[in-house]
Amino acid sequence: MTDTTIHHEHSEGNPDQHAGGPPSEPFSEELHPTHHHDHDPAHDNSPEAVGKEIRRYLIVFGVLAVLTAVTVGISYLHLPKWQAITLGLAVATVKASLVAAFFMHLVSERKLIYAVLALTVVFFAVLMWGPWHHRYNAEESWPGYDVDAGKPAPAHGSGH
Amino acid sequence: MPPKRQVRVGNQWMYARDAQRTLAEALRVADEEHRDQGGHRPSFIRQYVFSTDHKWIGIQYAVTALLFLLLGFSMMLLMRYQLAWPGQPFPALLAKIMGDSNAPGGMMLPEFYNQLGAMHGTVMVFLAIVPLAVGAFGNYVVPLQIGAPDMAFPKLNMMSYWLYLPGGLLMLLSFLVPGGAPSSGWTSYPPLSVIAPHGQTIWIIGMVFLITSSLLGSINFIVTIFQLRAKGLTFMRLPFFVWAQLITSFLLLLAFPPLEAAAILQLMDRVAGTSFFMPSGLIVSGEKYVNAGGGNPLLWQHLFWFLAHPEVYVLILPGMGIIAEVIANNTRKPLWGYRSLVGAGIFLGFMSFVVWAHHMFMTGMGTAISAFFQTTTMIISIPSVIILTALIISLWGASIRFTVPMLFALAFLPMFGIGGLTGLPLGLAAADIHLHDTYYVIGHFHYVVAPGTIFAMFAGIYYWFPKATGRQMNETLGKLHFWGSLIFMNGIFAPMFLQGLAGVSRRLYDGGEQYMHARPVLHTNVLMSVSAFLLLAAQLPFIFNFFHSIFKGKRVGSNVWDATTLEWGAATAPPLGHGNFEVMPVVYRGPYEYSVPGHTESDFIPQNVPDTDTPPAPAIGGGMLAPAAVAQKEA
């Protein structure tokens, strides 16, 4: 008969003293030898690197502030509707891209995240495109209305 | 003296009795240590109510969803009684259940019929099938199959369940408010749904709960599958079930939010008086409806079907996953065309986002856009056919084990085939003009979901029941359940095609009695309704079997089906414990290595068995290697 009493030392000792024995921690790092990253490898935590990042964030902040002023300024020019919409959305897209690229650090993100976002962008486009086919045809629904001007069109031909 | 048997613990051999004592002592010490560190056994509430263990949450989902399934089925039984015998009073017991306000003198009111219709659809889709397919099977099986200790976010997992249950109960509560439950169909089309009584508001709030629940669930599944796969478990080694759950989660993630937005807008239309879905100049009950107008009722249909069409694939993909597992296991062969299956699944998921407007051919959206959606609809049938074909070819030349799960899996193939093929005429705009909103549609999608998905769910329950409980369900009762279900399901749904082709509308309270064109097919109503009640009878052996087997079923080992995937070889099972693997499993091969040529010891090689012919190093009390390590004995 072997002595079967287990002493506490056994369970606390290095489990690897028995070749082929199980590690004491079920999910210990030994099983994932490639796993020793202190931080997300995308980010360098040295003071120089972070300092550089901070400067970049402040520059982006400045650009965003300027673009906000620009877009508000444009709105006071009272451009024709479609030009105003195109320009306004263009500026907004640039601003959003800056936020996504630098603040959300998409400039240096992983492939997996890009893949998820690419999929989302495709379906977003589909969602924007689909329902639009059921818009009322304003010219047919409101005859005699100048949709762009938002008021009754000047009468022509038989008139109303 | 009787011969003593020895077992191997670590790299040491000892007598079984000693090993048992050793193990008991080790557990006691571990317990003590745990207490010393301030830990304590989780309370009953933490362990069984607000559990964060994916296995227990899976079981919570399963039991809740099965109850909702029975409830949704009961609602349909009441409707079927009304359809077969319109104008006749209900039997006293059924009349009493419905109550005097819904069925005065035992005669069901048309309003109540509409409520049952809307709630049958809602309960079945959102509270029964999806929670069963994703919440129950996904939760229980996915982490085990990928060798993970749990889901990536256990607390979010708990929250998913605890948003689902109140959401479901809230929906049921709507039967009690003035005006009754929602009665605008499960699709809740405005303007009808906006002017409906309060039950509809509750429906919307309930939907917000359910949408949030499935959103959290889908994020959890995707992260779990990407991040927690065991070492060596590459994507092309994933069991097809895991693939199916991954694709399903992406559908839920990206398709549900538009419905959430639509629900918010409809809520605003109902409570804040906005007109997102309300056109100008609406007349309700002979009076002009006072609102700002200018809204678009068809916008709801777009946002709704943007979810609800991918939702159809949410209903079927996990079922296909289960069927693939069961077929591979019971044919003792690798699945035919695994890569095609995966590719078809991904393509199916992608395409499901660009077919939704085929539900809207009748809205006058123009021939160009109809042609577009008709084309995408025809294209999406291709991956479905690839999946079904691959599963059928997998049967070729196999010596099939006709177990209960396999019977359900085999029946799934033709049943889903009928459901899928009858969908093609609906996807063609010209044919749809005749068939739209008739019983043909009901027959079509019920063939997909009822003898399709629900059979897959039954297959899954019989297949994984031994994993969850350590006991097997009774085979004879299972076969009784199977044959009854198969026959009566067809008795209910096959005649619907006849009625639909004859032009009978799906929304008639009297089953079509007042319409001349319905007369030749009217007699099938009785056949369908009798089949429905017999289908209920066929579920009784299952219900008894389920509960009886939990306590009294035949005890079985941890790999009762001789299966290859990780959940069978590697998990600490059957009893529930938080945590799955004592040692993280390592995967060396694909998911379906059955009847490998040259491998003579057995007709299957589990995924965690290394390539070399030396047996794996045994581990102490290892879940992963439990059968190998502990059962190795010497006389």
Added chain:
Amino acid sequence: MDAHAAHAGHADGGHHEIEIPYTVHARPDTGVYNGKLGIWLFLASEVMLFGALFSTLVLLRTSAPNWPRGADLLNVPLATLNTFVLIASSVTVILAWAHLRLGNLGKGKLYLALTLLCGLGFMVIKTIEYTTKFAAHHYPSSDNFYATYFVLTGLHGLHVLGGMIVFAYLLLTADKWYAQKRDQFTNRVEVTGLYWHFVDLVWIFLFPILYLL
């Protein structure tokens, strides 16, 4: 079967704390930790949520015979101020994360508090806007312009509120958490920050669409 003895043992031993891999460190093959993938998936769903609302706006606006220009009805200077406030809060939250990475808890907390303050400022300005509109009898039910305005800004406001609650929680637990699980706390600030930038990003589109065009 002998296996049963072993299994029965696990039933009692099943209450150990479960350690989920990759909660803090990136998984080598995907390159991200769980929370980061989780938040990006959540943001993907948010894109679809706001996408549906933008789609609604486009459909209603292009169908309408007459759609007012936002600048004629809404308070542009106030909204411009709010835009600056929200952009500033995006900067403060990323500075909080940067300083936590440098190991400077004090500055990290300061910037977190500033973010929270910006969020509060945004909500106060929003409330002023809403109350003036209500006082002038402009409600969601007035017309579809106001309906979309209130629903879109209201839902966005709820997102701001949600972010503020998380920031308050992070601030209150910062000391304890940073001492125990520094990396995890830093990650949580990063992940919350990603959400916050998204809320900012939505506003960047809402502002011109509702107020200017």
